[in-house]
Structure formats: structure tokens, C-alpha cells
Amino acid sequence: MTSEIETGGEGAAVAQAFAALSDMFRGRRALLLEDDPSLAEHVAERLLRAGFDAVDRFEAGESALAAGTAVAYDVMILDRMTLGLDGLTTLKRLREGGGPSATAPALMLTALGGESQKVEGLLGGADDYLAKPVGDEELLARVAAQLRRSPRHARPSSADIVNGPFRLSPGARTLKLETTGPDGAAASRLIDLSPLEFAIVAELMQARGQPVTKTMLWDRCWVEWKFLPDNFVNIIDARISALRRRLKEQAPEIGEDLHPLIVSARSQSLIFRDLDV
Structure with missing residues (x-):
């Protein structure tokens, strides 16, 4: 993964972010249902290289169902079109069975990428839905996102998030900059953001x-759009560029060396710097 990360002024923050993924993945076990041997080998190798302890591979839904009924997996990655039981039926039976993997986060990784098929998958018990082909970086980030939301990492959605001098309050939908004045008195200033920027x-x-x-x-942010436009990356990049400038203008107390606060990992991912390290 490190060979895919940008270098330069933002390189350290990005490398740190991917190192944190390794820490999150360490000790984890994944169930992989995929009947294409070459793809299964590739996905398993990427997960193991990223830090997973074990990836149990299955080509048939019945085998994956038996394993998920007996073993507590941290995450499940399922193709929909598989030998025997299809991936969605396998997931539904795992969810209904109440076994050790019944509540494990599940990602569908499939060539069936139509909107109705995605809706069917999500309503059928999947926590995320990825249409093939998908890049390694995207897959790892999606897996990490589900692990953060699993009970092992869960936190109340209304809990404030503190990152260095910033305090984000999801319930109040505010971002504040908390500082200490020359006299030692604490001060708090609201950062002005649009709903989309927040x-x-x-x-x-x-x-x-x-x-x-x-x-x-x-x-998660452009929820009013019902499809993924061809130029969505350009739309995001333009918004992120403006957001970087807004944060820099409104948080002059943050050192110049820490701007931009939002950094890029190659062209596919974004990271808000961890200011607590």
C-alpha cells in the first residue's frame, strides 16, 4: 500500500493514515465468498498484506454459510453470483441464523452493479455494496469504514469528535476551534461551513x-444525487479545494505546516489530518 501513496509535504500524514489501517486490521479474520479463483486470491492477498491475520476463502455459498455459522468473522465480503447458494441468499441465512457472524459487517463485491440490484443487496442485509471492478484502495477503505462502525468500534453518533483544537458536534452540526488565549483563558470559535462542507x-x-x-x-455527502456522474471526481475536487481555503482562512492559529488540513492519498482518497499525534 505504501507504494501507492503520494509523497511530498502531505506524504507523512497519508503514510500515517494507512499505517493506522494496518493497526485496525491486525488480528482480524475475514470471510471471502468468491468463485473466481484469481480474483479471490488477489483480494485475499491484499487483505493479508494490509494487516488481516486470516482470510477464509470459499467458492460456494453453502461452504461460506457453514463457516459463518461456526466462526466469528470480523467482516464478510460476498459475491452475488456464486456456486450453489448465491451471495445474497447466503448473507440472509447468516443474518437469520443468529450465529457468531450474524451481525458481522458484510460487503457485496459483485458485477451486478445496477441501482435496483444495489438496493436489493442493501435491503437484503449488506452494509455496503461494491460493483466490480474496484481498486484495492477503495476496497480497503470500505472494509475499514465497516469495521469502524461495527460494535467493537461503535460510539454514539451524537458524541463530539475532538481532533487537536477542533471539536465537531454531529448532533448540533457544528465545528468549533478551541484555543487558549495569552492569559490562559479558553476560547471557542465557530467555523462557518455550509451544510455540504460540514x-x-x-x-x-x-x-x-x-x-x-x-x-x-x-x-454519503451528495445524497441528493441519485446517480454517480462521470465527472463526480471533478465535483469533489473543486469542493475540497474551496473547503481547504475556507479552513485555512478561519483557522489561522493552525500552523502553516499543517495546511492543507485535508490531504490526498493518490487520487482516490482523502484524509483529515490527525492533529493529536
Whole structure:
């Protein structure tokens, strides 16, 4: 993964973010249902290289169902078109069975990428839905996002998130800069953000210094769009550029060396710097 990361002034923050993924993945076990041997090998190798302890591979839904009924997996990655039971039926039976993996986060990784098929998958028990082909960086970031939301990492959605001098309050939908004056008195100033800008900052800060891909950001922040336009990356890049300038203008107390606060990992992911390290 490190060979894919940008270098330069932002390189250290980005490298730190991907190192944090390794820490999150360490000790984890994944179930992978995929009947294409070459793709299964590729996905398993990427997960193991990123830090997973084990990836159990299955080509048939029945085998994956038996394993998920007996073993507690941290995450499940399922193709929909598989031998025997299809991936969605396998997931539904795992969810209904109440076994050790019944509540594990599940990602559908499939060539069935139509809107109705995505809706069917999400309503059928999947926590995320990825259409093939998908890049390694996107897959790892999506897996990390689900692990953060799993019970092991869960936190109340209304809890404030503190990152250095910034305090983000999801319930109040505010971002404040908290500082200490020359006399030692605490001061707090509201950062002026549009609803979309707040949504972007919230997604990035909730990731705790770890990468969020641009497709994930689009899915969660541009909710009024019902499709993914061809130029969505350009739309995001323009908004992020403006947001970087706004944060720099409104937070002059932050050292010049820490700007931009939002940094890029290659062209696919964004990270809000971890200011607590």
C-alpha cells in the first residue's frame, strides 16, 4: 500500500493514515465468498498484506454459510453470483441464523452493479455494496469504514469528535476551534461551513485520520444525487479545494505546516489530518 501513496509535504500524514489501517486490521479474520479463483486470491492477498491475520476463502455459498455459522468473522465480503447458494441468499441465512457472524459487517463485491440490484443487496442485509471492478484502495477503505462502525468500534453518533483544537458536534452540526488565549483563558470559535462542507468534514473527521475514498464521500455527502456522474471526481475536487481555503482562512492559529488540513492519498482518497499525534 505504501507504494501507492503520494509523497511530498502531505506524504507523512497519508503514510500515517494507512499505517493506522494496518493497526485496525491486525488480528482480524475475514470471510471471502468468491468463485473466481484469481480474483479471490488477489483480494485475499491484499487483505493479508494490509494487516488481516486470516482470510477464509470459499467458492460456494453453502461452504461460506457453514463457516459463518461456526466462526466469528470480523467482516464478510460476498459475491452475488456464486456456486450453489448465491451471495445474497447466503448473507440472509447468516443474518437469520443468529450465529457468531450474524451481525458481522458484510460487503457485496459483485458485477451486478445496477441501482435496483444495489438496493436489493442493501435491503437484503449488506452494509455496503461494491460493483466490480474496484481498486484495492477503495476496497480497503470500505472494509475499514465497516469495521469502524461495527460494535467493537461503535460510539454514539451524537458524541463530539475532538481532533487537536477542533471539536465537531454531529448532533448540533457544528465545528468549533478551541484555543487558549495569552492569559490562559479558553476560547471557542465557530467555523462557518455550509451544510455540504460540514457533511464532508464530519465524514473525514469520523474516520479518525484514516482514508475515505471519493466514492464513499460522494455516497454519503451528495445524497441528493441519485446517480454517480462521470465527472463526480471533478465535483469533489473543486469542493475540497474551496473547503481547504475556507479552513485555512478561519483557522489561522493552525500552523502553516499543517495546511492543507485535508490531504490526498493518490487520487482516490482523502484524509483529515490527525492533529493529536
